[in-house]
Amino acid sequence: xxxxxxxxxxxxxxxxxxxxxxxxxxxxxxxxxxxxxxxxxxxxxxxxxxxxxxxxxxxxxxxxxxxxxxxxxxxxxxxxxxxxxxxxxxxxxxxxxxxxxxxxxxxxxxxxxxxxxxxxxxxxxxxxxxxxxxxxxxxxxxxxxxxxxxxxxxxxxxxxxxxxxxxxxxxxxxxxxxxxxxxxxxxxxxxxxxxxxxxxxxxxxxxxxxxxxxxxxxxxxxxxxxxxxxxxxxxxxxxxxxxxxxxxxxxxxxxxxxxxxxxxxxxxxxxxxxxxxxxxxxxxxxxxxxxxxxxxx
Numbered sequence: 001x002x003x004x005x006x007x008x009x010x011x012x013x014x015x016x017x018x019x020x021x022x023x024x025x026x027x028x029x030x031x032x033x034x035x036x037x038x039x040x041x042x043x044x045x046x047x048x049x050x051x052x053x054x055x056x057x058x059x060x061x062x063x064x065x066x067x068x069x070x071x072x073x074x075x076x077x078x079x080x081x082x083x084x085x086x087x088x089x090x091x092x093x094x095x096x097x098x099x100x101x102x103x104x105x106x107x108x109x110x111x112x113x114x115x116x117x118x119x120x121x122x123x124x125x126x127x128x129x130x131x132x133x134x135x136x137x138x139x140x141x142x143x144x145x146x147x148x149x150x151x152x153x154x155x156x157x158x159x160x161x162x163x164x165x166x167x168x169x170x171x172x173x174x175x176x177x178x179x180x181x182x183x184x185x186x187x188x189x190x191x192x193x194x195x196x197x198x199x200x201x202x203x204x205x206x207x208x209x210x211x212x213x214x215x216x217x218x219x220x221x222x223x224x225x226x227x228x229x230x231x232x233x234x235x236x237x238x239x240x241x242x243x244x245x246x247x248x249x250x251x252x253x254x255x256x257x258x259x260x261x262x263x264x265x266x267x268x269x270x271x272x273x274x275x276x277x278x279x280x281x282x283x284x285x286x287x288x289x290x291x292x293x294x295x296x297x
Contacts, residue, residue, distance in 0.1 A: 013109030
């Protein structure tokens with residue numbers, strides 16, 4: 001359906017309206033436009049000047065844009081399930097203000113609601129929504145090239161107590177980018193975030209490969225970790241059975257009683273994984289983690 005067929009037009013949201021938004025509102029609109037891949041792809045598929053009145057029309061546009069016929073989709077629905085939503089009502093939920101979630105694409109100005117009859121409504125791209133399509137396509141392309149899930153990058157848009165995690169994500173990355181190597185404490189003070197929320201964001205960024213991250217909040221709580229050289233351990237245990245060699249081993253393990261050293265070596269030899277921590281030793285030997293002997297293993 002075209003715009004000539006509608007009963008009433010709401011005001012368009014245009015680029016000038018976007019420019020008048022606050023800095024944080026603009027960030028929210030930009031991040032919301034790209035943070036969910038199926039929704040962002042749907043946006044790039046919609047035709048300017050066309051009014052969409054139901055979920056099937058939207059879903060048809062989505063499939064057409066991907067080069068998938070509806071017949072092919074029905075035949076291979078199970079294969080597509082893992083890569084995109086297969087329920088047409090999901091796509092209608094992205095735009096419809098009457099759907100659960102409240103039509104996010106309309107709320108950020110990409111589409112607007114239009115009245116078709118006194119009882120029915122449809123949705124169409126705004127000039128701003130049409131203007132934004134190249135930007136959304138570019139971001140999707142870069143995310144594919146860098147193997148980044150934009151949902152993991154920006155997180156959820158709305159948070160509790162009026163917080164906006166997507167804006168937090170952008171501001172954290174901006175602060176790290178401009179500051180180079182910065183501490184978590186400095187980031188927390190600059191962004192007014194709690195340590196828990198900040199660490200959650202930083203771990204996501206590390207997973208995405210955007211930052212190299214160590215957690216300074218737990219600097220003194222992270223135990224030392226060592227790789228286990230099982231071949232060397234077997235040689236040392238054999239040496240302990242030889243009286244001449246044993247003297248040298250005892251000298252090397254001078255901070256530990258001989259029996260404790262042997263117990264540790266036996267444990268390491270039988271350990272299935274390749275890394276062990278000092279704290280793990282403390283549980284094994286029933287001694288304090290802060291023992292002088294343990295920290296000289």
